[in-house]
Amino acid sequence: MEEEAAVIPVEKALDIVLAHTPALPSEEVVITDALGRVLAEDVRADLDMPPFDRSAMDGYAVRAADAAFAPVTLEVGGRIRAGEFSARPLAAGQAVQIMTGAPVPPGATAVQQVEKTRAVDGGRKVEILSPVETGQNIARQGSEVRAGDEVLARGQVLDPAAIAVLAAVGKGRLRVGRRPTVSAVVTGDELVDVWETPTRGKIRNSNGYALVAQARWAGADVRSLAVVPDVPDRIAEAMREGFDSDVLVLSGGVSEGAFDLVEEVLARFDVGLFFTKVAIKPGAPLVFGRRGDKLVFGLPGNPVSAQVTFDMFVRTALLRMQGARTVLRPTVDVVLLEAVKNRSGRKAYLPARVRSEEGRLVGRPVASMGSADIVAHARANALVVLEASRTRAESGETVPALLLGSFLERDGAP
Ligand code: AMP
Numbered sequence: 001m002e003e004e005a006a007v008i009p010v011e012k013a014l015d016i017v018l019a020h021t022p023a024l025p026s027e028e029v030v031i032t033d034a035l036g037r038v039l040a041e042d043v044r045a046d047l048d049m050p051p052f053d054r055s056a057m058d059g060y061a062v063r064a065a066d067a068a069f070a071p072v073t074l075e076v077g078g079r080i081r082a083g084e085f086s087a088r089p090l091a092a093g094q095a096v097q098i099m100t101g102a103p104v105p106p107g108a109t110a111v112q113q114v115e116k117t118r119a120v121d122g123g124r125k126v127e128i129l130s131p132v133e134t135g136q137n138i139a140r141q142g143s144e145v146r147a148g149d150e151v152l153a154r155g156q157v158l159d160p161a162a163i164a165v166l167a168a169v170g171k172g173r174l175r176v177g178r179r180p181t182v183s184a185v186v187t188g189d190e191l192v193d194v195w196e197t198p199t200r201g202k203i204r205n206s207n208g209y210a211l212v213a214q215a216r217w218a219g220a221d222v223r224s225l226a227v228v229p230d231v232p233d234r235i236a237e238a239m240r241e242g243f244d245s246d247v248l249v250l251s252g253g254v255s256e257g258a259f260d261l262v263e264e265v266l267a268r269f270d271v272g273l274f275f276t277k278v279a280i281k282p283g284a285p286l287v288f289g290r291r292g293d294k295l296v297f298g299l300p301g302n303p304v305s306a307q308v309t310f311d312m313f314v315r316t317a318l319l320r321m322q323g324a325r326t327v328l329r330p331t332v333d334v335v336l337l338e339a340v341k342n343r344s345g346r347k348a349y350l351p352a353r354v355r356s357e358e359g360r361l362v363g364r365p366v367a368s369m370g371s372a373d374i375v376a377h378a379r380a381n382a383l384v385v386l387e388a389s390r391t392r393a394e395s396g397e398t399v400p401a402l403l404l405g406s407f408l409e410r411d412g413a414p
């Protein structure tokens, strides 16, 4: 009898992947290339924000005491626009017309918004129609952030909001984690390309395109995609080239079938295998190894299995290589709208649509024919997680769900 390879739990497999995933060195980029990259340094403000006492409104800067018993008419002592600066102190009994974003003059303690004023005497005077409190409509220098404060932290993925912060603190060049390079090799005699109509027995190669897309979405630089038949020498040839990349991802040929050759070919390359089976559904056969500092993942050929295991293990590794602090998808609690089953004896990740309804998240399972049903998978925005020991969960039960994207809906919202 052949020796059974150990089947390990998902959590253990994740620990192993993270323990063997090297962080790549950082590199410098300019701000216009920084979107989606992982910050490799802490960023501090180089100045106070706001950098001066700034008017938050179009209106009139006043001494609050002068307008305490409004309505009151004050003399207009000038005008300050955004970008200008006036060092001239505001005299008692005076107002200065001021624009949003302009520096408040010395001595002014409040700004009354223009809607609550009335120009008098051709603009030489202004009637302040209602009183203002000290500090009203003035954003004080340093009230948001002080010079030297940390504004962005190493390990965060730079989104547009972070890009704005980089620009505001003068960070035109910054250090980010290098993008891991990825090579993909998909195996199978049955595969034809997207442009072809499959003859009987053939199918289109969906995994190749999905894996490339997933790798890119995880910030990787995809160098090659090879499609090879189930011929050991051809697989070996494609793998040899794939080892030029930081990560080699294979799909197909990892289960027990007579033509499942990936493990056999990996043995030719001195790849140290850490596991070959994980107690996950969809998935199960799942190979992870390392050759020097290169990582190798052998994913199942079944298309949903390939996508889910990529998401859980390869994406995690790719993010860790870039130095990301958060490498796992967020998990939320959802109320099931229908019962789900798991007879696999493995930890199950079941496709579902999660949305917000009456103040809670609800999840409706997506009808799926199983691990080949990529259309069902594409309809899901989350995976409901059932532990290996749970054979079912009932409608109305709260279960964890892994959010796959930012496509959460709210009932009735567009
Ligand atoms: P395998 O892991 O090679 O035994 O493949 C398992 C199942 O996934 C079979 O039904 C294959 O036809 C299918 N499959 C394998 N590779 C791909 C691929 N690149 N695109 C779509 N389906 C695939």
Ligand code: MG
Residues within 6 Å of the ligand: 187, 188, 189, 230, 252, 253, 259, 301
């Ligand atoms: Mg195959």
